[in-house]
Amino acid sequence: xxxxxxxxxxxxxxxxxxxxxxxxxxxxxxxxxxxxxxxxxxxxxxxxxxxxxxxxxxxxxxxxxxxxxxxxxxxxxxxxxxxxxxxxxxxxxxxxxxxxxxxxxxxxxxxxxxxxxxxxxxxxxxxxxxxxxxxxxxxxxxxxxxxxxxxxxxxxxxxxxxxxxxxxxxxxxxxxxxxxxxxxxxxxxxxxxxxxxxxxxxxxxxxxxxxxxxxxxxxxxxxxxxxxxxxxxxxxxxxxxxxxxxxxxxxxxxxxxxxxxxxxxxxxxxxxxxxxxxxxxxxxxxxxxxxxxxxxxxxxxxxxxxxxxxxxxxxxxxxxxxxxxxxxx
Amino acid sequence: xxxxxxxxxxxxxxxxxxxxxxxxxxxxxxxxxxxxxxxxxxxxxxxxxxxxxxxxxxxxxxxxxxxxxxxxxxxxxxxxxxxxxxxxxxxxxxxxxxxxxxxxxxxxxxxxxxxxxxxxxxxxxxxxxxxxxxxxxxxxxxxxxxxxxxxxxxxxxxxxxxxxxxxxxxxxxxxxxxxxxxxxxxxxxxxxxxxxxxxxxxxxxxxxxxxxxxxxxxxxxxxxxxxxxxxxxxxxxxxxxxxxxxxxxxxxxxxxxxxxxxxxxxxxxxxxxxxxxxxxxxxxxxxxxxxxxxxxxxxxxxxxxxxxxxxxxxxxxxxxxxxxxxxxxxxxxxxxxxxxxxxxxxxxxxxxxxxxxxxxxxxxx
Numbered sequence: 001x002x003x004x005x006x007x008x009x010x011x012x013x014x015x016x017x018x019x020x021x022x023x024x025x026x027x028x029x030x031x032x033x034x035x036x037x038x039x040x041x042x043x044x045x046x047x048x049x050x051x052x053x054x055x056x057x058x059x060x061x062x063x064x065x066x067x068x069x070x071x072x073x074x075x076x077x078x079x080x081x082x083x084x085x086x087x088x089x090x091x092x093x094x095x096x097x098x099x100x101x102x103x104x105x106x107x108x109x110x111x112x113x114x115x116x117x118x119x120x121x122x123x124x125x126x127x128x129x130x131x132x133x134x135x136x137x138x139x140x141x142x143x144x145x146x147x148x149x150x151x152x153x154x155x156x157x158x159x160x161x162x163x164x165x166x167x168x169x170x171x172x173x174x175x176x177x178x179x180x181x182x183x184x185x186x187x188x189x190x191x192x193x194x195x196x197x198x199x200x201x202x203x204x205x206x207x208x209x210x211x212x213x214x215x216x217x218x219x220x221x222x223x224x225x226x227x228x229x230x231x232x233x234x235x236x237x238x239x240x241x242x243x244x245x246x247x248x249x250x251x252x253x254x255x256x257x258x259x260x261x262x263x264x265x266x267x268x269x270x271x272x273x274x275x276x277x278x279x280x281x282x283x284x285x286x287x288x289x290x291x292x293x294x295x296x297x298x299x300x301x302x303x304x305x306x307x308x309x310x311x312x313x314x315x316x317x318x319x320x321x322x323x324x325x326x327x328x329x
Numbered sequence: 330x331x332x333x334x335x336x337x338x339x340x341x342x343x344x345x346x347x348x349x350x351x352x353x354x355x356x357x358x359x360x361x362x363x364x365x366x367x368x369x370x371x372x373x374x375x376x377x378x379x380x381x382x383x384x385x386x387x388x389x390x391x392x393x394x395x396x397x398x399x400x401x402x403x404x405x406x407x408x409x410x411x412x413x414x415x416x417x418x419x420x421x422x423x424x425x426x427x428x429x430x431x432x433x434x435x436x437x438x439x440x441x442x443x444x445x446x447x448x449x450x451x452x453x454x455x456x457x458x459x460x461x462x463x464x465x466x467x468x469x470x471x472x473x474x475x476x477x478x479x480x481x482x483x484x485x486x487x488x489x490x491x492x493x494x495x496x497x498x499x500x501x502x503x504x505x506x507x508x509x510x511x512x513x514x515x516x517x518x519x520x521x522x523x524x525x526x527x528x529x530x531x532x533x534x535x536x537x538x539x540x541x542x543x544x545x546x547x548x549x550x551x552x553x554x555x556x557x558x559x560x561x562x563x564x565x566x567x568x569x570x571x572x573x574x575x576x577x578x579x580x581x582x583x584x585x586x587x588x589x590x591x592x593x594x595x596x597x598x599x600x601x602x603x604x605x606x607x608x609x610x611x612x613x614x615x616x617x618x619x620x621x622x623x624x625x626x627x628x629x630x631x632x633x634x635x636x637x638x639x640x641x642x643x644x645x646x647x648x649x650x651x652x653x654x655x656x657x658x659x660x661x662x663x664x665x666x667x668x669x670x671x672x673x674x675x676x677x678x679x680x681x682x683x684x685x686x687x688x689x690x691x692x693x694x
Contacts, residue, residue: 125667138666310472
């Protein structure tokens with residue numbers, strides 16, 4: 001009896017428990033602070049989702065763990081930095097239209113440039129080592145080091161200040177709760193990207209092939225689809241998504257630095273382990289968990305902010321080692 | 330003695346061959362070279378280079394037990410090195426005084442932390458997929474760097490901890506001259522570390538050739554089969570991981586005894602992990618002795634790369650991109666790493682072994 005109840009209600013109980021857990025920080029802070037942190041956490045979660053989803057799809061389809069994924073994130077931030085520098089007048093213009101224009105241009109430029117980097121990476125590095133996890137990790141780790149050093153050569157080794165478009169600064173005041181504008185934009189952007197990914201995966205033929213490829217790549221190839229072309233495409237799109245995450249994160253933190261990829265790669269790993277490798281929805285849920293808990297703990301106990309995410313990962317590994325969501329969803 | 334298992338027969342033959350083979354004398358010669366370095370090249374730079382080669386050779390060999398023999402890639406290996414270094418440095422430098430007792434305690438505490446942490450990590454990630462081990466260890470290693478940098482009251486932050494050694498290991502200790510070379514604290518530390526490194530290396534060789542070591546190699550080659558035969562692969566793998574990590578911890582303590590400081594950059598960082606990986610790949614996976622070749626190659630490169638850069642810059646004074654690229658030695662090592670993995674995956678020792686094996690079998694064909 002108890003077991004059947006647990007089976008029926010287990011997932012709902014888990015969700016309820018999680019909600020209670022995420023209301024707990026209220027005990028240690030004001031409500032308005034809590035709201036600010038929650039929105040910042042959701043925004044961070046959305047940006048991390050952009051990085052982790054690419055990593056997750058690449059693993060699901062190609063069985064490749066891409067250690068160079070964090071570098072794509074950093075390249076996105078740096079390309080946007082260059083775009084903002086080049087179109088500096090648009091950034092400081094007091095016009096919502098121009099501000100969003102430059103943001104859009106930066107997103108497109110970062111996506112295209114980093115997708116191109118992804119294609120080169122897949123063709124030159126990853127393609128030679130399909131099937132051997134060990135060599136994939138070694139090769140992509142080497143790629144990460146080389147690409148990070150290239151950032152230092154191209155853009156200089158120092159931290160740079162990332163400009164923020166004028167109308168992205170500021171806040172709304174709703175019932176004495178101060179809500180920053182930019183995190184809301186980031187959340188909306190993340191949701192749009194999530195919707196687009198789901199639409200492509202669920203409603204188009206390419207998406208169908210990709211989902212089938214996650215289930216059984218050999219069979220997809222046997223059906224006459226060029227799986228290697230698909231691999232390259234998915235790798236490029238994954239890298240491009242990471243780039244969008246990188247540029248939104250750079251505007252959020254107002255800085256770009258060469259090692260930023262490595263730091264956020266850790267988050268991406270934790271997220272895909274929590275959410276389940278190969279699942280887009282899992283990445284979204286995992287990213288929100290990581291983003292929220294990071295922000296609460298960073299406010300209460302700063303040095304343990306990453307630690308709490310590792311703790312969550314450990315708990316998930318103990319309870320459900322395959323992650324919260326199954327692959328291919 | 331008639332009934333012997335194939336392994337016993339193989340081992341008896343191996344023992345008979347041992348003292349007649351050329352490689353045995355090569356090993357002896359290398360050891361002798363390390364022992365004579367202070368007398369042959371009486372400069373601090375040479376001594377420092379020899380000691381770093383030694384420590385990294387054994388560190389890479391312990392990494393080899395994980396990667397080459399167990400087939401598990403850990404990005405946390407340098408973290409355990411750092412735990413040893415920080416533990417010893419803290420007990421002697423910041424929270425204690427330079428005494429032999431504190432030195433011993435530093436090692437013991439580090440070993441305790443390492444065995445607990447290594448067990449937890451292997452328990453968590455080995456149950457799922459071997460690939461998780463790389464991801465989990467990378468996350469934990471990054472967390473260790475963050476902790477060491479952020480908890481500056483406890484660990485000294487970016488600056489780390491400076492300490493001086495007790496008694497005969499002290500830099501200023503002097504015992505007079507032998508054969509025209511001053512016996513200083515440095516020299517005694519050098520020989521102490523040499524002896525411990527040799528002991529650790531022999532221990533690892535023994536470990537690999539023990540029955541347990543053979544099971545580990547069997548798991549690397551075919552895990553489902555090893556499991557079907559009846560070995561508890563999970564337990565065996567955990568033991569192997571713990572063993573490798575413990576050796577790494579001791580080496581961290583030894584390293585800090587020599588350099589006299591521990592900070593995140595020198596004992597925890599990703600660049601050191603890349604160094605270890607590169608030494609492992611260049612030397613050859615699954616050979617143990619590859620660590621020595623790889624460490625020698627890379628430490629010499631570290632020592633003489635600045636000269637090479639100056640030379641290249643004087644050769645092409647106008648190519649500014651080249652200058653920028655040469656100043657970033659991590660870039661060079663990264664590219665080298667990728668090339669070695671692609672075209673030279675067996676490394677120096679592995680390739681030489683292949684060559685010898687081919688020459689031995691060639692006439693009979």
